[in-house]
Amino acid sequence: MSRKIEQYLEEKKSLVEQALQKCMPKPTGLAGEVIRSMHYSLFAGGKRIRPILCIAGAEAVGGSADDVLPVACAVELIHSYSLIHDDLPAMDNDDFRRGKPTNHKVFGEAVAVLAGDGLLTQAFNLMARYGLEKQGKKTALLRVIDLIASAAGCKGMVGGQVVDITYEGKDPDPTVVEYIHRHKTGALIAASVTAGTILANGTEEEVRAINRYGQEIGLVFQIADDILNIEGSEDVLGKGTGSDQERGKITYPSVFGLSESKHIQKRLVDQAIEFLNKFDQRTEPLRDLARYIIKRRA
Amino acid sequence: MSRKIEQYLEEKKSLVEQALQKCMPKPTGLAGEVIRSMHYSLFAGGKRIRPILCIAGAEAVGGSADDVLPVACAVELIHSYSLIHDDLPAMDNDDFRRGKPTNHKVFGEAVAVLAGDGLLTQAFNLMARYGLEKQGKKTALLRVIDLIASAAGCKGMVGGQVVDITYEGKDPDPTVVEYIHRHKTGALIAASVTAGTILANGTEEEVRAINRYGQEIGLVFQIADDILNIEGSEDVLGKGTGSDQERGKITYPSVFGLSESKHIQKRLVDQAIEFLNKFDQRTEPLRDLARYIIKRRA
Numbered sequence: 001m002s003r004k005i006e007q008y009l010e011e012k013k014s015l016v017e018q019a020l021q022k023c024m025p026k027p028t029g030l031a032g033e034v035i036r037s038m039h040y041s042l043f044a045g046g047k048r049i050r051p052i053l054c055i056a057g058a059e060a061v062g063g064s065a066d067d068v069l070p071v072a073c074a075v076e077l078i079h080s081y082s083l084i085h086d087d088l089p090a091m092d093n094d095d096f097r098r099g100k101p102t103n104h105k106v107f108g109e110a111v112a113v114l115a116g117d118g119l120l121t122q123a124f125n126l127m128a129r130y131g132l133e134k135q136g137k138k139t140a141l142l143r144v145i146d147l148i149a150s151a152a153g154c155k156g157m158v159g160g161q162v163v164d165i166t167y168e169g170k171d172p173d174p175t176v177v178e179y180i181h182r183h184k185t186g187a188l189i190a191a192s193v194t195a196g197t198i199l200a201n202g203t204e205e206e207v208r209a210i211n212r213y214g215q216e217i218g219l220v221f222q223i224a225d226d227i228l229n230i231e232g233s234e235d236v237l238g239k240g241t242g243s244d245q246e247r248g249k250i251t252y253p254s255v256f257g258l259s260e261s262k263h264i265q266k267r268l269v270d271q272a273i274e275f276l277n278k279f280d281q282r283t284e285p286l287r288d289l290a291r292y293i294i295k296r297r298a
Numbered sequence: 299m300s301r302k303i304e305q306y307l308e309e310k311k312s313l314v315e316q317a318l319q320k321c322m323p324k325p326t327g328l329a330g331e332v333i334r335s336m337h338y339s340l341f342a343g344g345k346r347i348r349p350i351l352c353i354a355g356a357e358a359v360g361g362s363a364d365d366v367l368p369v370a371c372a373v374e375l376i377h378s379y380s381l382i383h384d385d386l387p388a389m390d391n392d393d394f395r396r397g398k399p400t401n402h403k404v405f406g407e408a409v410a411v412l413a414g415d416g417l418l419t420q421a422f423n424l425m426a427r428y429g430l431e432k433q434g435k436k437t438a439l440l441r442v443i444d445l446i447a448s449a450a451g452c453k454g455m456v457g458g459q460v461v462d463i464t465y466e467g468k469d470p471d472p473t474v475v476e477y478i479h480r481h482k483t484g485a486l487i488a489a490s491v492t493a494g495t496i497l498a499n500g501t502e503e504e505v506r507a508i509n510r511y512g513q514e515i516g517l518v519f520q521i522a523d524d525i526l527n528i529e530g531s532e533d534v535l536g537k538g539t540g541s542d543q544e545r546g547k548i549t550y551p552s553v554f555g556l557s558e559s560k561h562i563q564k565r566l567v568d569q570a571i572e573f574l575n576k577f578d579q580r581t582e583p584l585r586d587l588a589r590y591i592i593k594r595r596a
Contacts, residue, residue, distance in 0.1 A: 025452060025453060029453075029457075030457070030461045030474065030477050031452060031453070031456075031457030031458070031460050031461055031481070033460060033464060034452050034456060034457060034460040035452050035457075038452060081415075085411055085412075085415060088408075088411065090406070090407030090408045090411060091408050091411065108388070109388035110386075110388045110389050110460075110463050111460060111463075111464070113383055113386065113388060113389065113411065114383075114452075114456050114459055114460050114463075116415075117379075117383060117414075117415075117418065117456050118451055118452035118456045118457075120415065120418060120419065121418065121447050121450050121451035121452070121456065122447070122451050122452065124422045124443060124447045125443075125444060125447035125448055125451055127443075128440050128441075128443035128444035128447060129444050131440040132437070132440050132441065132444060138436040138437060138440060139430070139436060141440065142426050142429040142430050142436060142439065142440065143426075143430065145422060145423075145425075145426035145443065146423060146426035146427050146430060149419050149420070149422045149423035149426060150423055152419050153416055153419035153420050153423055154323060154329060154332050154333050154336060154412075154416035154419070154420065155323055155329070158329075158332060158412050158415050158416040158419065159327075159328070159329030159332060159333075159416075160329070161412055162329050162331060162332040162408075162409060162412050163328045163329055165408050165409075165412075166331060166409070176328065179328050183329070
């Protein structure tokens with residue numbers, strides 16, 4: 001399984017990289033600095049999991065990367081903006097990300113805030129323009145913009161992030177950690193894969209099932225991150241390990257312990273894959289991806 | 299003229315306030331704090347100029363407030379987000395806005411950054427949902443999302459803001475100040491009024507003319523702000539005067555002097571009104587608004 005999914009990830013990643021290069025404005029003119037700052041973080045070596053999930057969500061119902069690339073780019077822009085803002089001194093105050101200095105360390109805090117704002121805004125620009133250009137996709141694009149904005153907003157990612165920060169140092173609580181992980185990370189992951197299915201004309205039943213799959217693997221993804229923050233290798237991660245504990249972050253290991261967190265992970269992966277039961281072999285990459293998330297090392 | 303336009307502004311503002319109350323999520327649940335923070339800045343006593351322009355842009359071609367209220371709210375949410383981020387310590391480091399402590403002074407920097415992110419995202423949510431709910435408006439809404447995202451993004455408002463900040467303390471330069479003002483302030487104002495005309499089914503020629511009008515009054519609006527920062531009364535403004543000069547901000551008065559800045563303002567108002575020549579009496583509020591901008595005291 002591992003080699004096949006790794007090859008799949010590599011192939012799709014290369015499509016995404018090309019599309020990302022094309023979708024970004026050039027860093028010219030008086031405001032070139034903020035665009036350079038946007039480029040810096042967007043091309044700092046991300047795994048492109050969200051755009052790949054968007055493509056896989058389309059393929060699951062017979063669509064292709066071509067149907068979804070602008071939206072796949074949009075979710076990666078939103079992910080990239082969220083990392084820039086999360087790393088700010090007022091937030092997690094991180095100096096390194098993926099082995100490189102964080103955005104505000106290179107461009108200063110003011111430009112980093114604005115680069116995040118620019119990436120978030122550009123994501124909606126991409127999706128709206130795609131809706132205007134692509135024949136017969138207007139309703140789908142409006143649905144996708146609605147879905148992604150809900151997932152990224154104050155009842156989604158932004159809400160999860162604020163709880164993550166305001167609960168630092170407080171008692172580890174199962175309800176709180178599930179809220180944080182489902183919102184901070186799960187919501188955008190679920191929206192990414194679901195958007196692909198919507199754009200590839202999935203039925204309502206298919207869209208619902210893929211969304212449930214996405215909710216579960218989104219949560220798994222963040223639990224895996226928690227575990228990597230303890231067990232991972234600094235070289236492979238490109239950032240310090242053990243930082244969650246130092247900061248008193250509420251994580252699955254801090255609430256449930258390491259061993260139980262791994263059990264929860266496995267159970268969630270099984271549940272995620274069950275939501276794919278009614279689909280055919282075209283959901284194989286989604287199944288493999290779910291299993292792969294808990295095996296990754298970075 | 300003054301009394302009539304003041305009454306118009308008051309009437310439309312009251313419509314906008316009601317719509318804003320309805321369009322915002324309730325501050326409940328674990329992430330209630332960030333929603334309270336969003337409410338705090340959104341309901342801190344803004345003049346609602348951008349949403350009123352959106353309504354006036356619709357009325358100019360026979361539409362009404364009902365056609366545009368969700369979009370009118372969206373542009374105000376974007377304006378509100380931009381103020382929260384502009385006031386941050388890393389940016390303008392302002393302690394007061396409209397006579398009240400700024401968002402980060404009340405909620406802390408982390409929540410303030412996230413409240414801004416939440417408002418920006420919510421704006422796109424509102425517009426997409428409106429496009430899905432309102433019959434026959436899908437293309438118009440995608441056009442409006444595209445227009446507003448361009449105006450707010452790195453080639454618009456965000457771009458203007460980054461130049462405003464990175465050129466602090468540098469030599470006053472006419473090209474730079476026009477770039478800052480047209481992008482930081484003008485772009486969203488132009489998009490607001492133009493969005494109204496698009497949603498009310500204005501012809502391409504009408505949309506273009508209203509957009510040109512918006513570009514000019516957007517610039518005028520920021521020059522008027524520069525002048526108020528020198529001549530205004532602290533009581534009426536709710537924030538300190540003279541702060542631009544202290545910070546070495548590039549403004550029209552710092553580049554052209556106060557008297558010449560006022561001449562430029564008047565010339566721009568005349569130019570703006572000329573773009574309305576081909577319209578009928580339904581553009582009277584837009585004409586009056588253009589003249590009103592340079593007479594306001596706060």
